[in-house]
Amino acid sequence: MKGAIIGDIVGSVYEFHNRRAKDFPLFSPESRFTDDTVMTLAVAIGMIKAHSTDSDLIEALSESMHDYGNRYPGRGYGGRFRNWLRASDPRPYNSWGNGAPMRCSSAGWIAATPAKAFELGMYTAAPTHNHPDAMKAAGVTAMLIWYARQGKSKEWLKSLAEKWYALPELDDIRDEYSFDVSCEGTMPVALSAFFESQDFEDAIRNAVSIGGDSDTIAAIAGSIAEAYYGVPDELWQQAMEYLSEELRHNVIEFFSYINHGNESIDGTDSNIPASSTESGEKSCNNCQLRKSGNCPQLSNELCSDYRAIPFISKEEKKNWPEHGDATAFRLGEKRD
Numbered sequence: 001m002k003g004a005i006i007g008d009i010v011g012s013v014y015e016f017h018n019r020r021a022k023d024f025p026l027f028s029p030e031s032r033f034t035d036d037t038v039m040t041l042a043v044a045i046g047m048i049k050a051h052s053t054d055s056d057l058i059e060a061l062s063e064s065m066h067d068y069g070n071r072y073p074g075r076g077y078g079g080r081f082r083n084w085l086r087a088s089d090p091r092p093y094n095s096w097g098n099g100a101p102m103r104c105s106s107a108g109w110i111a112a113t114p115a116k117a118f119e120l121g122m123y124t125a126a127p128t129h130n131h132p133d134a135m136k137a138a139g140v141t142a143m144l145i146w147y148a149r150q151g152k153s154k155e156w157l158k159s160l161a162e163k164w165y166a167l168p169e170l171d172d173i174r175d176e177y178s179f180d181v182s183c184e185g186t187m188p189v190a191l192s193a194f195f196e197s198q199d200f201e202d203a204i205r206n207a208v209s210i211g212g213d214s215d216t217i218a219a220i221a222g223s224i225a226e227a228y229y230g231v232p233d234e235l236w237q238q239a240m241e242y243l244s245e246e247l248r249h250n251v252i253e254f255f256s257y258i259n260h261g262n263e264s265i266d267g268t269d270s271n272i273p274a275s276s277t278e279s280g281e282k283s284c285n286n287c288q289l290r291k292s293g294n295c296p297q298l299s300n301e302l303c304s305d306y307r308a309i310p311f312i313s314k315e316e317k318k319n320w321p322e323h324g325d326a327t328a329f330r331l332g333e334k335r336d
């Protein structure tokens with residue numbers, strides 16, 4: 001959440017003026033928040049509204065995104081998304097764009113289990129980006145955030161990410177990487193920006209240094225880096241200067257919601273029955289997205305993504321937080 005917002009604001013001035021090096025000013029008078037920040041917060045607020053009122057999640061997310069997008073126009077939305085914002089009955093349009101993983105981070109903070117983080121990540125994509133590539137990207141990002149918050153090592157997280165994406169060495173591709181708004185073209189570099197980093201700020205610098213869609217690459221890398229390292233307070237204070245009063249309040253609202261004893265969304269792995277989890281055969285008919293009819297694009301391909309979620313032992317589950325806990329991992333804590 002905070003990491004996505006910082007990444008977006010820092011990257012905003014480099015999206016159309018790429019800086020293929022790591023020495024650049026993080027903030028400047030031209031920096032601004034863009035669609036990545038607006039949609040990250042629209043999703044977070046939609047998530048807690050649906051959760052607190054027990055209403056349909058995809059509907060609540062769709063309404064919140066529509067509302068925020070229309071109240072914060074001109075923030076760099078893509079053409080098809082602008083059409084979606086103008087529609088009176090907005091429907092998903094099968095986008096495979098990187099707008100899905102850039103806005104999903106709250107799913108990794110509110111979910112009670114990694115499988116639920118993956119599923120909620122896909123839900124955050126569903127109102128517009130219901131293409132399997134986009135739903136996978138949001139699911140993987142949310143799950144990595146979830147595991148990073150639990151203190152998993154970078155090697156462990158990397159081996160998990162490699163089940164879905166081939167990760168490049170940034171130095172090998174920096175000169176040739178070109179603007180690519182697809183999830184398949186964005187996720188590998190955003191993930192490498194995090195995995196090659198030394199600290200939170202370094203992840204943001206790595207992300208911008210690769211060029212291309214800088215604000216979104218930095219938003220995705222920043223959202224995972226936040227969960228892994230924590231966000232240095234001075235960077236967050238600077239970023240907040242660029243936000244509207246409402247958006248600043250939304251961040252506080254989200255973290256206070258998950259920090260004050262509100263049960264996180266669905267504390268069970270109900271989407272994956274225990275028997276099939278153990279055998280490794282997960283039927284797509286068990287998925288909540290399919291059951292609710294909200295995922296017309298759900299395919300065998302996506303179901304095989306579910307199979308890559310690691311098997312979790314009962315012993316490991318004992319250590320999971322009982323409810324959403326934004327402080328599950330603290331800055332500087334030792335990792336396994």
Ligand SMILES: [Mg+2]
Pocket residue numbers: 034035036075076215216
């Ligand atoms: Mg943007």
